[in-house]
Amino acid sequence: MQQRRTDLPGMAAERMHKLPPYLFGEINAARDRLLAEGHDVIDLGMGSPTDPPPETAVAELKKCLDKPGIHRYSAAKGIPALKEAVARFYDRTHGVKLDPVTETLATVGSKEGISHMWISLLNPGDVVLMPVPAFPPHLYAPMLAGGTSVGIPFPRKTEDLLDKVEELCRTLVPRPKVLVLCFPHNPTGRTVDLPFYEKAVAMAKQYGFYILSDIAYGLTVFEGYRAPSVLQVPGGIDVAVEFFTMSKPWSMAGWRVGYGVGNRDLLYLLASIKGYYDYSLFAAIQQAAAYTLDHCDEDHVAQAAIYEKRLNIMVPALKRMGFELEKPRGGMFVWADLPKKARSTPSIEFAFRMMEEIKVVAMPGGGFGSAGEGAFRLAIVEPAERIKEAMDRMEDWFARL
Numbered sequence: 111m112q113q114r115r116t117d118l119p120g121m122a123a124e125r126m127h128k129l130p131p132y133l134f135g136e137i138n139a140a141r142d143r144l145l146a147e148g149h150d151v152i153d154l155g156m157g158s159p160t161d162p163p164p165e166t167a168v169a170e171l172k173k174c175l176d177k178p179g180i181h182r183y184s185a186a187k188g189i190p191a192l193k194e195a196v197a198r199f200y201d202r203t204h205g206v207k208l209d210p211v212t213e214t215l216a217t218v219g220s221k222e223g224i225s226h227m228w229i230s231l232l233n234p235g236d237v238v239l240m241p242v243p244a245f246p247p248h249l250y251a252p253m254l255a256g257g258t259s260v261g262i263p264f265p266r267k268t269e270d271l272l273d274k275v276e277e278l279c280r281t282l283v284p285r286p287k288v289l290v291l292c293f294p295h296n297p298t299g300r301t302v303d304l305p306f307y308e309k310a311v312a313m314a315k316q317y318g319f320y321i322l323s324d325i326a327y328g329l330t331v332f333e334g335y336r337a338p339s340v341l342q343v344p345g346g347i348d349v350a351v352e353f354f355t356m357s358k359p360w361s362m363a364g365w366r367v368g369y370g371v372g373n374r375d376l377l378y379l380l381a382s383i384k385g386y387y388d389y390s391l392f393a394a395i396q397q398a399a400a401y402t403l404d405h406c407d408e409d410h411v412a413q414a415a416i417y418e419k420r421l422n423i424m425v426p427a428l429k430r431m432g433f434e435l436e437k438p439r440g441g442m443f444v445w446a447d448l449p450k451k452a453r454s455t456p457s458i459e460f461a462f463r464m465m466e467e468i469k470v471v472a473m474p475g476g477g478f479g480s481a482g483e484g485a486f487r488l489a490i491v492e493p494a495e496r497i498k499e500a501m502d503r504m505e506d507w508f509a510r511l
């Protein structure tokens with residue numbers, strides 16, 4: 111494993127020590143070494159889409175490159191065409207009416223918006239609650255901004271999470287300032303229905319916290335499930351900001367287009383911070399993203415069907431191997447406990463062994479915080495026949511473990 115570069119004496123800022131070793135970086139470095147050695151590696155590690163974006167979106171981007179003035183600095187909060195398309199999209203998809211000017215904000219991928227939100231919101235020691243295991247930026251970005259992340263291990267039934275939130279609101283000092291929700295959830299694939307958000311919003315109003323909802327996988331859904339938005343709850347916009355991304359539904363991860371929507375005061379704070387960090391995205395990308403939001407519904411539905419086909423191979427195969435899991439209703443991942451024979455192995459060791467021995471890359475659960483130890487995550491980002499091959503290799507390997 112690599113040396114922790116943040117241990118360089120006298121150089122790294124104190125806050126760097128709040129970051130754990132970046133397990134995913136170590137996994138990716140080992141994967142790249144195997145690839146360079148010519149091994150046939152099946153990469154189910156990062157949730158990085160490998161399918162192409164909609165052809166019409168790419169054609170639109172090419173067209174936009176020749177527009178007069180397009181290469182200049184863009185509007186800091188996003189160009190009106192994108193903000194208006196976001197508002198139309200929310201209306202069409204969730205029945206939520208947004209003021210494009212004050213209730214939408216373009217971000218450089220949703221991760222950028224989510225991470226910078228904390229700088230505008232948190233004082234030292236302010237508490238941010240979230241279910242764990244969690245997407246690492248959810249866990250660690252609040253800490254980099256001086257806040258304290260408090261993880262709530264997922265109860266068996268996701269609905270019961272809010273009972274725990276309420277308990278912490280009654281007992282924690284200082285009282286939690288923000289609750290982070292992310293459904294469909296990365297890494298566990300858990301999903302919720304609208305009553306969950308109704309309860310969360312009521313609780314936010316009662317105890318005076320805000321909700322940051324990340325619905326990166328909101329359109330990556332299966333079996334007729336529709337992922338709700340917290341903004342569908344009447345009055346949700348009083349307390350919540352929601353982040354969405356073009357990266358997953360349209361496989362446009364490299365474009366770096368995301369946006370925040372919802373409470374205008376929270377978005378005003380984020381926009382104020384962003385004013386010091388960036389000039390928003392390249393305007394041509396924003397225009398092509400606006401086109402995509404308006405015209406490419408069929409493409410995200412087709413993309414979700416591709417993911418579901420892969421899940422339909424992976425989930426039954428894992429069940430055959432003895433894993434106890436349900437097919438998720440959304441997201442790009444399958445989350446599973448380590449096989450019984452390997453339960454006491456640290457998840458990073460398990461992931462390294464699997465990669466070295468059968469050349470299948472998985473993410474170790476421990477990379478999603480200590481609550482993820484004892485588990486691993488598989489991303490459904492390779493074509494169906496490669497997923498099948500990965501399952502065959504795993505089945506054979508587990509039999510020999």
Ligand SMILES: Cc1ncc(COP(=O)(O)O)c(C=O)c1O
Pocket residue numbers: 157218219220221222245292296324326354355356357363366367368
């Ligand atoms: C839960 C979650 N939110 C946000 C992101 C980042 O998306 P973006 O590409 O928009 O920054 C990811 C990417 O893996 C994710 O899993």
